[in-house]
Every structure is written in structure tokens, then in C-alpha cells.
Amino acid sequence: MTIREIITNDLCRSISEAGGTLDKNAISDDLVLLESGLDSMGFAILVAQLEDALGYDPFVLMEEPVYPQTLGEFVAIYEKFGDHREG
Amino acid sequence: MKDEITPQRLEGSLPLAANNNARWIYLEECIPVRSVQHAVAWQKTQIGALRGRKVALCPSSNFNVAWQLCCLDGQVEAILILPFEQSASVHLELCQKAECDFVLGSLEGSEIPEVEFPTYGNVMCRHAESDTPPVVSSACDTHWIIPTSGTSGTPKLVAHTLDGLVGSTKRDIEKGREFVWGLLYDIGRFAGLQVFLQALLGGSSLVFTEREDPIAERIDALINGGCNALSATPSLWRKILMLPNSEKLDLRWITLGGEIANQHVLSSLSKRFSAGRITHVYASTEAGVGFSVRDGLAGFPVPYVQDGVGSCELRVDEVGKLWLRKRSATQHYVGESIDLLHSDGWVDSGDMVELSVDSNRYYFLGRENGTINVGGSKVHPAVVEQVIQEVLGVKFVAVRGRKNPIMGSLVEAVVVPDSEVDESLLRSEIQRACREKLERFQQPATILFVADIELSAVGKLQR
Numbered sequence: 001m002t003i004r005e006i007i008t009n010d011l012c013r014s015i016s017e018a019g020g021t022l023d024k025n026a027i028s029d030d031l032v033l034l035e036s037g038l039d040s041m042g043f044a045i046l047v048a049q050l051e052d053a054l055g056y057d058p059f060v061l062m063e064e065p066v067y068p069q070t071l072g073e074f075v076a077i078y079e080k081f082g083d084h085r086e087g
Numbered sequence: 088m089k090d091e092i093t094p095q096r097l098e099g100s101l102p103l104a105a106n107n108n109a110r111w112i113y114l115e116e117c118i119p120v121r122s123v124q125h126a127v128a129w130q131k132t133q134i135g136a137l138r139g140r141k142v143a144l145c146p147s148s149n150f151n152v153a154w155q156l157c158c159l160d161g162q163v164e165a166i167l168i169l170p171f172e173q174s175a176s177v178h179l180e181l182c183q184k185a186e187c188d189f190v191l192g193s194l195e196g197s198e199i200p201e202v203e204f205p206t207y208g209n210v211m212c213r214h215a216e217s218d219t220p221p222v223v224s225s226a227c228d229t230h231w232i233i234p235t236s237g238t239s240g241t242p243k244l245v246a247h248t249l250d251g252l253v254g255s256t257k258r259d260i261e262k263g264r265e266f267v268w269g270l271l272y273d274i275g276r277f278a279g280l281q282v283f284l285q286a287l288l289g290g291s292s293l294v295f296t297e298r299e300d301p302i303a304e305r306i307d308a309l310i311n312g313g314c315n316a317l318s319a320t321p322s323l324w325r326k327i328l329m330l331p332n333s334e335k336l337d338l339r340w341i342t343l344g345g346e347i348a349n350q351h352v353l354s355s356l357s358k359r360f361s362a363g364r365i366t367h368v369y370a371s372t373e374a375g376v377g378f379s380v381r382d383g384l385a386g387f388p389v390p391y392v393q394d395g396v397g398s399c400e401l402r403v404d405e406v407g408k409l410w411l412r413k414r415s416a417t418q419h420y421v422g423e424s425i426d427l428l429h430s431d432g433w434v435d436s437g438d439m440v441e442l443s444v445d446s447n448r449y450y451f452l453g454r455e456n457g458t459i460n461v462g463g464s465k466v467h468p469a470v471v472e473q474v475i476q477e478v479l480g481v482k483f484v485a486v487r488g489r490k491n492p493i494m495g496s497l498v499e500a501v502v503v504p505d506s507e508v509d510e511s512l513l514r515s516e517i518q519r520a521c522r523e524k525l526e527r528f529q530q531p532a533t534i535l536f537v538a539d540i541e542l543s544a545v546g547k548l549q550r
Contacts, residue, residue, distance in 0.1 A: 049532070049533060059493075060492060
């Protein structure tokens with residue numbers, strides 16, 4: 001699976017675990033993360049789960065802190081550090 | 088009086104000089120008698136040089152340390168028991184802190200004079216008693232210096248007197264004869280010393296087991312020795328309950344200590360060992376033995392705080408921390424600039440409790456400094472562990488913090504599942520239970536499944 005696919009799958013699962021639903025059609029690069037049904041806690045959990053799935057946490061690796069607002073920005077951050085991916 | 092001492096008793100036993108006791112207590116091996124004679128000979132020839140001095144015991148077998156304690160108590164000014172899991176440099180540091188004059192055994196890199204002590208195999212000890220005085224009479228009130236089991240930094244040293252250590256020991260020798268204790272703790276730790284001294288002064292037998300042996304073998308040794316009284320941490324009890332051979336243990340006296348005894352482990356023990364009387368003890372190296380709870384329920388009754396319990400007074404401060412005060416407490420730190428006993432004799436337990444008005448009990452939440460900070464909200468690992476432990480299919484669980492760039496920390500659960508359970512189903516069940524019973528910030532963000540969880544050197548869960 002590509003990084004993007006893993007992220008969108010985990011995003012949908014996290015939202016459903018948080019008790020929400022995400023319309024598949026709404027998944028686009030412009031999707032605002034905190035309007036997707038995830039609050040900051042859910043977002044934190046998503047980052048932890050992605051670290052387990054991909055083997056790295058880009059927010060730890062990055063030198064300058066970046067706070068992504070949209071799904072597109074979020075995926076780009078993970079792709080930027082994609083060479084740390086394990087498995 | 089002296090004429091009544093049989094040569095056999097002189098040659099075959101060693102006294103533990105329990106200072107003001109009317110009855111002298113002896114440690115007597117079943118086999119081999121030869122080592123007893125060696126120890127007696129050792130005491131006769133070596134004790135002169137050590138009398139009134141401070142002596143450090145290098146880590147050795149539980150059985151050896153038991154002999155050393157018997158030989159030295161009442162003779163030397165202080166005994167420092169070095170913790171086996173620490174490095175030689177920490178041992179050296181502790182010896183310096185306690186200003187030890189001699190080392191029993193060998194200590195790497197040390198210039199402190201070393202004294203040899205004969206080493207023995209591992210056997211079962213039988214209690215013996217006599218109204219006759221010991222071979223070498225008691226010369227002083229020896230301090231027993233015990234390191235704390237803190238996981239970070241160099242352990243602190245706490246000096247106790249023997250009288251302080253045995254303050255809550257049962258001494259009904261007639262009743263004590265019915266019990267065979269098992270030693271699963273390290274004897275050099277506060278909890279291990281309690282078992283050793285209870286067996287010795289209570290007139291019971293004691294089966295020694297050693298830390299390097301696998302837990303299943305240690306339990307086998309207890310079964311073979313006829314052990315019917317056993318003390319362990321709740322984490323160790325959970326492991327024991329998971330061992331098939333533990334069903335052969337016929338326990339009548341069950342003690343839990345060192346960690347929070349939750350209802351799950353208390354009920355499991357009562358179900359498995361229906362003939363056993365279950366006690367959970369609140370004790371620590373610093374506070375000594377605080378109090379015991381015998382009603383089979385987790386936590387402790389509110390009247391304990393209002394009225395005190397035994398010789399112990401309890402206080403819960405404004406942030407929910409438990410304090411203890413014992414009459415005639417004399418324990419103190421060695422080589423520290425802070426006092427162990429606060430004003431008016433109170434000891435800070437470092438443990439947080441919560442009042443439940445419904446059950447009129449206080450429940451333990453965990454260590455004051457053991458909380459996970461999730462975005463500013465504090466999570467006590469034990470609270471989450473209790474919820475997960477009750478999910479069917481969970482054998483063992485440890486909850487810890489994991490760093491997170493958004494919340495600072497998140498809660499992570501490490502779970503040992505039952506062997507035939509479907510992990511994805513179990514994950515959903517755990518998540519469901521946590522959603523029902525916990526606040527969102529308390530719920531584990533991640534759940535890891537592992538084959539086993541190692542316990543610390545003192546049998547506690549490592550988070």
C-alpha cells in the first residue's frame with residue numbers, strides 16, 4: 001500500500017473509532033483535518049497508529065515544526081520522510 | 088543455664104539475636120548439617136573483627152544472605168544489603184554512603200576490606216527454638232540498611248532496627264508451626280525480609296527459591312517443599328495463576344504487597360485457593376509495614392483513616408496522597424540530606440488514593456510521579472490496567488505512556504493475550520471496555536500484543 005492509502009485507511013478507522021463517519025467522497029487533499037470528525041486527541045492517536053504502521057513519526061523527525069491543516073499537507077509530510085518507512 | 092545447652096544445638100544452629108525477645112530464635116537447616124558447622128565456625132573466628140562495625144553484604148543467593156543476617160545481627164553496628172540488579176559502581180557508591188568498614192564477599196573496584204563467607208547450596212530451613220542464649224550473645228542493636236527499589240537513579244538507603252522490622256510479625260509459635268512459607272522475593276528487599284523474619288520468628292519453616300531460576304521451577308520447589316504460605320506482588324501472583332503447576336499449591340496464607348492489589352487479582356486468588364486467607368499489605372522500605380487488609384476487597388475502609396489501623400495512623404492530604412505515621416517509628420535515611428520522617432513523624436507514601444463514597448473505601452490510583460500526562464490531563468496507569476485486565480482473553484497488561492507530538496503523551500497498553508484468542512477481536516473488546524469505563528484521554532491510543540511481560544527485579548510491573 002502507498003503511504004497515502006495507509007493514511008486514508010487509518011483516518012477512516014480513527015474517525016469510526018471516535019464514533020463518527022467520513023463520507024468516502026469527502027476524502028480529498030482539501031479535507032480540513034480538524035473538520036473531518038477528528039479532534040486533536042483523535043489526530044494524536046492517528047499519528048501514533050501511523051508510527052506503528054509505517055515505522056516513523058515525521059513530526060519527531062522534522063526540524064521545523066509544521067502543523068498540517070489539510071489531508072494533503074498531512075500526507076505530504078509523511079511522504080517527505082518516506083525513506084524512513086519500515087516493512 | 089549453660090549446662091543445659093546440648094552440644095548438638097551449639098553446633099547445629101545459629102541464633103538470630105532478636106534483642107529483647109525472651110525466646111532465642113535459631114535458623115536450622117534440614118540438610119546439610121556440615122554447612123551449619125561452617126557458619127558457626129565462621130562466626131566464632133570472624134565476628135571479633137566485625138563487631139561494632141558496618142558491613143555490606145554483596146549479592147549472593149537468598150539462602151546465603153539469610154545465614155549472613157543470622158551471623159551478623161546483634162554483633163555489627165549496621166548491615167547494608169546490596170541490591171543484586173545494580174552495577175558494581177552503584178554498590179560502591181552505596182557502601183560509601185553507608186560508610187561501610189567491611190564487605191562480605193567481593194566488590195569490584197573497592198578498597199574496602201573484604202571478608203569471605205562460606206557459600207551454601209539451596210535448601211529448606213526449619214525453625215528451631217530454645218530458651219538458651221545464643222552461641223555469641225547479642226552485643227548491639229544492629230541497623231539493617233535496606234535500599235529502596237526506585238527504578239530511576241541510585242537507590243536511597245533506609246536504616247531499620249530489627250524491632251522495627253518485626254513490629255507486625257505474628258509470633259504465635261504454636262500456630263506458626265502449621266505454616267511452610269515460600270520465599271519468592273529477594274531476601275535483601277523489604278518484602279523478602281518480611282517473609283524471612285515472619286517464618287523465623289513465627290516458628291514456621293521456609294522454602295528458599297533463587298532469582299535465577301525460572302518461575303515455574305521456583306513454584307515446583309515450593310510445591311515439593313510443602314509450601315502453604317506465600318507472599319508476592321500482584322503482578323507475580325498473576326504470573327503464578329497462569330502457571331498450570333500452581334494448581335498443586337495448597338495455600339492457606341496468601342499475602343500481596345508492593346503494588347496495587349485490585350479486585351480482579353484478589354478474586355482470582357480467592358477462587359483458585361479457596362482455603363487460603365488473603366491479606367494485602369501496605370508496606371514500603373521507607374514506611375515499613377503500614378497496615379493489612381483482610382476482607383478480600385481492594386482498597387481499604389475509610390475508618391482506617393478516621394480511627395487508624397493497628398499501630399498505624401493514616402492521613403489523606405488535599406491532593407489525595409496517602410501519609411502514614413507509626414508509633415515508635417525509628418527508620419531513617421542513610422547518607423541523604425532529607426529526613427524520612429516529616430514533622431510529627433509522618434511518612435510521605437508517594438501513593439495516590441481516591442475516595443469512593445458508595446463503598447466507603449479508599450482505592451489506590453498509583454504513584455504520585457507515575458502518571459501519564461495526556462495533553463494536560465493526568466492518567467494513572469493502574470486505573471486503565473484494571474479496566475483492561477477484566478476483559479476476557481487478557482492474561483496480563485501493562486499501561487505506559489508513549490511520546491506524542493500533539494498531546495505530549497498518549498496511553499499505550501501492552502497486552503499478553505490468552506493463547507487461543509483472536510487478537511483483532513480482543514482489540515475491539517478492549518477498546519469497547521475502555522470506551523465504556525474511561526474518559527477519552529485515559530483510553531489507550533495504541534494496543535500492542537506481546538508474548539510475555541517481564542517483571543522488575545522486585546517482581547513489579549515495569550511500565
